Amino acid sequence: MRTVTYFVANSLDGFIARQDGSVDWLFMDQDYGMAEFFGTVDVAVMGRKTYDKALELSPADVLFPNMERYVFSRMKSKSESGAARFVSEDVETWTNRLREKPGKNIWLVGGGDLVRQFLQKHLVDEIVLTIHPRLLGSGISLFPQPYPETELELAHCRQYSTGLVQVFYRVK
Amino acid sequence: MRTVTYFVANSLDGFIARQDGSVDWLFMDQDYGMAEFFGTVDVAVMGRKTYDKALELSPADVLFPNMERYVFSRMKSKSESGAARFVSEDVETWTNRLREKPGKNIWLVGGGDLVRQFLQKHLVDEIVLTIHPRLLGSGISLFPQPYPETELELAHCRQYSTGLVQVFYRVK
Numbered sequence: 001m002r003t004v005t006y007f008v009a010n011s012l013d014g015f016i017a018r019q020d021g022s023v024d025w026l027f028m029d030q031d032y033g034m035a036e037f038f039g040t041v042d043v044a045v046m047g048r049k050t051y052d053k054a055l056e057l058s059p060a061d062v063l064f065p066n067m068e069r070y071v072f073s074r075m076k077s078k079s080e081s082g083a084a085r086f087v088s089e090d091v092e093t094w095t096n097r098l099r100e101k102p103g104k105n106i107w108l109v110g111g112g113d114l115v116r117q118f119l120q121k122h123l124v125d126e127i128v129l130t131i132h133p134r135l136l137g138s139g140i141s142l143f144p145q146p147y148p149e150t151e152l153e154l155a156h157c158r159q160y161s162t163g164l165v166q167v168f169y170r171v172k
Numbered sequence: 173m174r175t176v177t178y179f180v181a182n183s184l185d186g187f188i189a190r191q192d193g194s195v196d197w198l199f200m201d202q203d204y205g206m207a208e209f210f211g212t213v214d215v216a217v218m219g220r221k222t223y224d225k226a227l228e229l230s231p232a233d234v235l236f237p238n239m240e241r242y243v244f245s246r247m248k249s250k251s252e253s254g255a256a257r258f259v260s261e262d263v264e265t266w267t268n269r270l271r272e273k274p275g276k277n278i279w280l281v282g283g284g285d286l287v288r289q290f291l292q293k294h295l296v297d298e299i300v301l302t303i304h305p306r307l308l309g310s311g312i313s314l315f316p317q318p319y320p321e322t323e324l325e326l327a328h329c330r331q332y333s334t335g336l337v338q339v340f341y342r343v344k
Contacts, residue, residue: 012299012324012341013315014186119307127184133324133341135291138317143185145310152184152305154335163326165339169184169305 002099003125006108011132015139021053042104047111048073072114091117112144119147126170133163174271175297178280183304187311193225214276219283220245244286263289284316291319298342305335
């Protein structure tokens, strides 16, 4: 079955962005395993705010190349275009139906409400964090509460000479 | 000069204990570099609640062997004994005075208020996290807000076959 992987970059203190959504502190000097990961997925799913913020950085086909993009939203996005499909369905129903179709894996990109719902419904199979050497002090949380206690299994970890640590976990 | 090292075990989602202070989820099957670290420090400093909770687990001379123990407290602790000295002085004044005395390094054990004060006053030189493969979902925060944005430098990271990842940072 297709796995759902929460693959995200964060500060050591567990934020994925500053409070205003900015990610100027992210290391962009090299690929950090993104291309390798992109080869394993063909669906990207995210919340609306995450999608809007992402599009401020780059066009969808650069950020989410060669994959279907789904944006969970209770309302229509300002950024709506042919580049993504907007979904207002129940997260669990949508994910389970998608998982049963043939295909590569599913990238859970982010979005506080959406990540919380995925964790609450036990829909996340893998967590991959790219930990940046910085305390932001405040910002948007990597793991937005509440969600149940979740046991993980470390698959492996990678250290980059620039100071990034990448940790790969499977949800038990 | 003596460095201050915040050396602590945490869940992947950034908690050092459950909300009630319990740490039953910590891996205790091996040393995980504790003895090596203990060889580098001769002072342990912590908040009162952390000290009280620690003494529920083991006596002070087992938990903090061969080191002076200082407990920051606005009030006298129920656990007060000859095993620790209680301090109500300003954290910055106390730390700077201690750093100028000869000796080994200083272990910042924990305690939300105390860690926040150390971060706010830029008194932390090193951060070592022993990341456990688990999301707790809620609990006592590893980095209690607010504190300023802080740039770090990765010294190294270690992976244990049991699934722990240990990351060593210097504060820039």
